[in-house]
Amino acid sequence: MRNIWIIWRKELRSYFVSPIAYLLLTMFALIFGWMFWNMLAAFVVYGMESQMRGQPMPMNINEEVIRPLLSNIGVIGMFFVPMITMRLFAEEKRSGTIELLTTSPIRDMEVILGKWLAAVTLYFSMLFFTALNFLFLFKYGNPDWKPLLVCYLGLLLQAAALLALGTFISTLTKNQIIAAAATFGLCLMLWLLSWTSSYETSTWAQVLSYGSIVTHFESFARGVIDTKDAIFYLTLIFLGLFFTARSMESLRWRS
């Protein structure tokens, strides 16, 4: 545990002494704010129109703003994952500091968990700042806070899974650009896998669609914790970290 904490602290520190963390936080907050503002404005205009027509429709801020907004953020988050994970191992391999880690009395898994948790923490702080936007909703309206929390849990789980895969890819190369590009490609593919289900109903299409990372977010977006989907993300996290461990071990046999 202590070793994981040592690595976690060091990784977080290097995110925050370089511009990386601030850049990601700012960009994410900007994009989120822009989407939030637009969706909310549309919601307000729509609400006013429906009142002027004299037959007000029942409107739900959770269903019409929070859910689509956070679904979109789930996809936007995928673009940020490679930028967070690309340096985790690739940089250490390039600069040779990996030799320090692997010759210290510390287990590979402790290194991996420390790094991955640091990445998750950074992502968490990105989400945390976006949550501030919702304070306005609570001030001027009465959204349901439980589904909102579940949504955020889903976002975090989804990102944690992708970050685990990104961490794995980062162990494969010395080049951060390659790590980023490969992670980005993988994230996109995991998203687009669900497209098969729109025209096909065969078993294959269903299996592929099941592998898609966004289809599992839908239940969270609705505000429901579906064990099946949670397990899907947890499995991906486990797989990603497992492959990372294998890859780190193979570094020694190959290098």
Added chain:
Amino acid sequence: MISVKQLTKKYARNLAVDHISFEVQKGQIVGFLGPNGAGKTTTMRMLTCFLPPTSGGATVAGFDVLEQPLEVKRRIGYLPETPPLYPEMETGEYLTFVGRLKGLSGAELKKRVDYVCERCAVADVRNKLLGRLSKGYRQRVGLAQAIIHNPDVLVLDEPTAGLDPKQINETRDLIKGLAGDHTIILSTHILPEVEQTCEQVVIISKGKLVATDSVTNLQNRARGAESLLVEVGSRDGAVDSTIVVKRLQQIPGVSRAQLKTTHGDRNVYEVESQKGFVRGELARAVVQAGWDLNELRPAAVSLEEIFLQLTKAEAPVEATSRGAE
């Protein structure tokens, strides 16, 4: 302290380290010598548990590198060829991080960081970013991180590579000062370094162990007989070298004499003798013949020559083994 037995590392095609065995006693400085690509770094990486051996094994402080890597890592300090520094960290902070990694904490950690900063003369750059340090400082910070947990064994991969002569001397002194408390293996392809810093030397070439002995023994072994360099000249121009050689050979005790080098009028002859003092006889003979004795000195055999001899001797063996494949 370190015992290496039949250590072998095979990469996809080539044999990087080929059945190497040697022992290192506690408190010794051992020079690990070989041309570039001989397998020095690979061997060191196996000792530090960075790479697993293909076959054979090694124990460090009584622990096996394959069976108990964590125990070995606790007792070893390692400076790789490029010091493993994080450019975005400050020196003191980096040393604290490494100290924690090696299992130190609290007041002891602070004490050790202060100590190694002092010992390796990096206290004045304690609050500087590692990325901004000069090569010499980077190397010293590298050494400082290697000794932070006061390890029994220090493994230093080319600790003086890329330094200027003054820094090389400082680093050598530092390493010498560390001996005694630590058992040190240091690799290099610079021969004087071994002569100056090490007590014991392990020479490898093309992955094979060529020699392992103390530095003085090796020098004696290569020297065999005493050999002298004699410079003979004359005021009336050059002396015929064949006459000089003939005269030198007549001196009792001299087994061989030959012309070694010529600089204009100055001829230097190499004279080998069986054990015993022939210098007096030699000087007298030269002077009596009417020549000038300009210089008379023992030809110290440098490790360089031993090294070349040893690695040359290995070459035909290598060639036949390759032919047999």
